Amino acid sequence: MIRVVLPLHLRTLSKVDGEVQLDIGGLVTTNTILDALEARYPMLRGTIRDHETRARRPRVRFFAVEEDVTHDSPDARLPEAIATGAAPFLIIGAIAGG
Amino acid sequence: MTAIRVLVGTRKGAFILTSDAKRRKWSVEGPHFAGWEIYHVAGSPVNPDRIFASQTSSWFGQIIQRSDDGGKNWIQPGSDASVPSDNAGMPQGESNKFVYDTSDDTGKPLTTHQWYDGTQHPWEFERVWHLEPSLSDPDTVYAGVEDAALFRSTDGGVTWHELAGLRGHVSGPSWQPGAGGLCLHTIVMDPENEDRMFVAISAAGAFRTDDGGFTWKPINCGLVSEYIPEPTAEVGHCVHRIAIHPTRPHVLFMQKHWDVMRSDDAGETWHEVSGNLPSDFGFPVAVHAHEPETIYVVPIESDSLHYPPDAKLRVYRSRNGGNEWEALTEGLPQEHCYVNVLRDAMAVDTADPCGIYFGTTGGQVYASANEGDSWAPIVRDLPAVLSVEVQTLS
Incomplete structure (x- = not known):
């Protein structure tokens, strides 16, 4: 079971309390996680990646097992710890403020 | 009239303010969509309990919210996981x-x-x-967006389709953004002619359609903008807001970047009515609900200093359609005031006497239940107010 941690505003939007658990049969990549996430929570479509191009929104980041995988290919295999659920896949709103 | 509902969009959420007909005691409810920028909240004239909200974030993009019970509960239209899948097997x-x-x-x-x-x-x-809900159909709503374009939904906000004739006007490649972006921020529908609509774009100007949105013409003749290379150009003007009275939809009032303007021929020509205003820079303009010649603006010092002249927050009212203006100050701060009032942040109710409402970038929402003669804050410390709409409920 894949574990996904959403940022606060997307947890609110999708009415999720805590982590999301997704069952992905097959290769575990950023795109397959996001596909499964959007299938379960369609209100998240367009909030993490573009509706049409499926490109990541500029201020969204992806972390996996203490690595920033934001700029890796979204179709690249993620670490085994993500695939087994030992570690969560983190979706982060980029830091900004003042 | 039994109640007033004020819909407030702010930098950090939406708020709903309600009062009975007396408009003295208010309840403040919110924030809805806490932490998100709420550019606009607008109710359907046909079904006031149907309310649309534009929820937006530089991080997570655009969300459309809809309530069908007067703002108590909200949904993202069409985003229920039970709706049919599209061809790719993904839920709509x-x-x-x-x-x-x-x-x-x-x-x-x-x-x-x-x-x-x-x-x-x-x-x-x-x-x-x-967001501008249709005057006749609760499922139809228009959206003015950045980069400037007009979209329409005919299914209650589930899907949106562009009215591309506007963006496709021959002047389109010359449109350029103002400081706030290239945004379509004003949509005014003619209650006597469902095929006629007015929009305003910063910084392209005002446009009108007479065929339901298929084709558009610039309506900027008479505008003079010294900040563009050709001050009387057909397009390129930074129009901030347009308002009409529903009984006289051919009479338009405009607050431009500088200048308060009036048209008596549905925008074909404009003339200036700034008159004795202390500054003719500003953002909102509103028309009294029962007196088509009574209009309101909030002068701002300048394009470089977005706060009231002399640090005094003053609404100005003209009883004769412009040129002669009186300051309305009772109940408004008359020293050390450095807030702004944005283009979508002033509205009127249809009670008698007419009520006027506006919100500031300092988070205050002020109300007047006597046509602007005196004011009192409904709430003082909200996030910066982006928009104010009023529903007069029966």
Whole structure:
């Protein structure tokens, strides 16, 4: 079971309390996680990646097992710890403020 | 009239303020969508309990919210997981999908507009600035967006389609953004002619359609803007807001970047009515609900100093359609005031006497239950107010 941690505003939007658990049969990549996430929570479509191009929104980041995988290919295999659920896949709103 | 409902959009959420007919005691409810920028909240004139909200974030993009019970509960239209799947097997969730029309069949789609550096730049959707529910159909609502375009939903906000004839106007490649972006922020519908609509774009100007949105013409004759190379150009003006009285939809009032303007021929020609205002820079303009010649503006010092002249927050009222203005100050701060009132942040109710409402970038929402003669804050410390709409409920 894949574990996904959403940022606060997307947890609110999708009415999720805590982590999301997704069952992905097959290769575990950023795109397959996001596909499964959007299938379960369609209100998240367009909030993490573009509706049409499926490109990541500029201020969204992806972390996996203490690595920033934001700029890796979204179709690249993620670490085994993500695939087994030992570690969560983190979706982060980029830091900004003042 | 039994109640007033004020819909407030702020930088950090939406708030709903309600009062009985006396308009003295108010309840403040919110924030809805806490932490998100709420550019606009607007109710359907046909079904006041149907309310649309534009929820936006530089991080997570655009969300459209809809309530069918007067703001108690909200949904993202069409985003229920139980709705039918599309061809790719994904659930439909397209209420936040605003895709510019590039088809050969409709309008004259463009691929670029002018950018800050003078180069051509692709149209890129950023956010919905303004939602304008239809006057006759609760399922139809228009959205003015950045980069400037007009979208329409006919299914209660589930799906959106561009009226591409506007962006496809021959002047489109010359449109360029103002400081706030290239945004379509004003939509005014003619209650006597369902095929006629007015929109305003910063910084392109005002446009009118007489065929339900298929074709558009610039209506900027008479505007003079010293900040553009050709001050009387057909397009390129930074129009901030347009307002009409529903019984006289051919009479338009405009607050431009500088200058308060009036048209008596549905925008064909304009003349200045700034008169004795202390500054004719500002953002909102509103028309009294029962007196078509009574109008309101909030003067701001200048384009460089977005706060009231002399640090005194004053609404100005003209009883004769402009030129002669009186300051309305009772109950408003008359020293050390450095807030702004944005273009969508002033509205009127239809009670008698007419009520006027506005919100500030300092988070105050002021109300007057006597046509502006005196004011009192409904609430003082909200996040910066982006928009104020009023529903008069029966």
